[in-house]
Amino acid sequence: MAVIQQVEGVGALRVKRNWHPYVQGLAVTLSALVLLPIVSLAIVALGGTGEDWPHLVTNVLPGASRTTLLLLALVAAATSIIGVIGAWLVVAFEFPLRRVFSWALVLPLAVPPYLAAYAFGEFFHFSGPVQTLIRTVFDFQTIHDYWFPDIRSTPGAAFVLASVLYPYVYLTTRIVFLMQGRNIADVARTLGARPAKVFWKVLLPVARPAIIAGVALVLMETINDIGASEYLGVRTLTFSVYTTWLARGSLEGGAQIALLMLVLVFLILLAEHWARRNQRFYTSRATHMRAYPPRTRLSGLAGLGAAFAVALPVLTGFGIPLLVFGQYASRRLDQFFSPALADAFINSLVTATATALITIVLALFLINAVRLSRSRSIMVAVRLAAVGYALPGGVLGLGLLFVLAHFDNTLDGFMRANFGVSTGLLLTGSAGAVVLACTIRFLALAEGAIHSGMEKLPPHLDEAARSLGQTPARSAARVLLPLLRPAIFTAAVLVFVDTIKELSATILLRPFGFNTLATYVYENASRGVPEEGAVAAIVIILTALVPVILLSGALMRDREALL
Structure with a gap:
């Protein structure tokens, strides 16, 4: 020594x-x-003349702030529900295709929110496959014959963002469930607790710090978004920064809104730190992490229901964008040889x-x-x-x-x-x-x-x-x-x-x-023709799949994922 x-x-x-x-x-x-x-x-925000501030306070900030806060609340709630339930199902239960869905639930991370917005806008449009099927089945003729939720709204934007951002919550929660949750859940079950009670009384308190950390990442990505909110007509604070600067020609006004956004970001970080204070859970011994109890086997309708519950987020967040842009790209194969796309790809690279x-x-x-x-x-x-x-x-x-x-x-x-x-x-x-x-x-x-x-x-x-x-x-x-x-x-x-x-x-x-690939798609969507950027969108998705596949491979190599 x-x-x-x-x-x-x-x-x-x-x-x-x-x-x-x-x-x-x-x-x-x-x-x-x-x-x-x-x-x-x-410096810019505080050094301006302030002549735009009355207009911002009266006409811009109230509506943009309410919209942003509502969007954050809806996205936080949706990603928490999807991520936590997905992690609970793949860790605690055995059902058909569980091993596949344990890593497939990560795939929507490969889809940027603005691409998801363009794809959802086309998929749920009046002429899209969903509403066309409704009119065919029920013999409706016009939009006035039935009601369909508007994707171009704040709840619609929250649905789009949650569909591709929930993996942040799923990943952080799944890790906690794997490392600690199943051992203490098994103890609770031996004391007679039913699965639902174990989930609410044991697993959720254990996973709360991880859930909060994942939601904080989701909220920061939501605040960062501009392409999805602009395309769906949702006037968030981020959207207001661009319109104030470009439409009104006011750099000071844009800087003042940006500072307000920055305050909101730091409030989110402080809330995360406060909510996670003194909340740490440890396993008693490292060897206990290898002694996982058996999962509860779900058969019949229960097994099919669990498989459907974890398949739906994957099909929504990854399947719909891939389907929409894949169809558009298949009819525009000549764009793969477009000089503009080649320049955008090289610039991105x-x-x-x-x-x-x-x-x-x-x-x-x-x-x-x-x-x-x-x-x-x-x-x-x-x-x-x-x-x-x-x-x-x-x-x-x-x-x-x-x-x-x-x-x-x-x-x-x-x-x-x-x-x-x-x-x-x-x-x-x-x-x-x-x-x-x-x-x-x-x-x-x-x-x-x-x-x-x-x-x-x-x-x-x-x-x-x-x-x-x-x-x-x-x-x-x-x-x-x-x-x-x-x-x-x-x-x-x-x-x-x-x-x-x-x-x-x-x-x-x-x-x-x-132009980069992202701005190439954005420009086409801004002109109302997102299908013209379909090839670039496919290239973005396929490129983003690389780390997702690496991450999925790590999950599959995990001894727990193979049990």
Whole structure:
């Protein structure tokens, strides 16, 4: 033991001696870069004349706030019900195709909300298959002969968003049920409790922190949405930012609404933290996690009902968009060779690849900085750098637009005054601005994925290598990076696909004539012809399937999923 302590002491001394004094400054700089859009928003919002504020308070904010809050409440309730019931059924019961649905329930994550909105709008339209079937069966002639819910409404938008966002709640809840829920549920059943009582009295209290965490992610994605709400005619706060800026030409008004959205996001995060306080559950021994009791077997109508209950979300959130866009794309195969689509695909590929590479490098730097320094200031800087993921894309894009425009104008003024040369707009309205926005927003995603992989490694592995004479850089390159390769690959894939799907910030920051796959579909939908973007939509869905399939494979490799 003394030898081990001595080796660790040598490693600790070596870490301190090799600690570069500028690393802390660079970590703080990265955190400041993430916070810069927020600061710029506040400056613009508070520095305006305020002439638009009476109009916003009277005509915009009341209705947009009510709509946003109602949408958040409906989406939270729907995703909680779908996610929790799905997790409970696949973990606690045995029924036909249970193993398939245990991973298939994740598939709707491959469908961006704006694509789901376009597909649902066509599927439930008067001329769509659902209403056509109703008129055929009941011999109705016009829309006035029967009632059908309007998908272009706040409840309709909530239905669309919940259909593709519920996997966040399903995944977090399923993990808790697997690790802890079934053991304590088995104890409750041995005491005579029926399955329904076990669910309400045992499983729900255990899973409450996980459910809240999943719902918080869902709500932030809901606030971030612009494509679905605009297409369905739902005037949320995010939609109001764009209309105030573009329709009324008021940057200050858009910034003021964006700040209000930011307050709403932080209230959601505070509510999540408050609701999850002191709510932690542990298994008594790690070996207990392998001793799962048998599931309750459902046969006959009960088994078919359970299979239908978990199949319906998959068919709705993944099947309908794939069916609608697949049909449109099959009639437009020539678009696969369209120069406009090819340019959009290349732009998406380059943007997503650059974002993935930059975020991976920055995430590795931040994680290694914390590991080397053990400094509280570094840890705080890393936590601040993760704030970007909580920012809605529209808010982040607007704040970053102000920063880049100010930088370009300042540089241009300096060059004109001193050298008589105009630099123009270097960063504003450039592909680099889109990459920067996606890097800020998804840095936390890469950091979280790599950090989870780092936690599985022995804590003093690299320190042992450095105690044998290796420098920190060589120790990281030769010891840590090979072991972290799976986590790095996962982080890169997640960031790549989220960048492919990103729409809100890209709309604000992209240069003129620059389309990604997401904006290509969005432009066609804005012109009322989403079918013209069907091929691009299929490409987005197929690309987004990559991490979903990887995640599904991980679930299937889980020993629990094979029982």
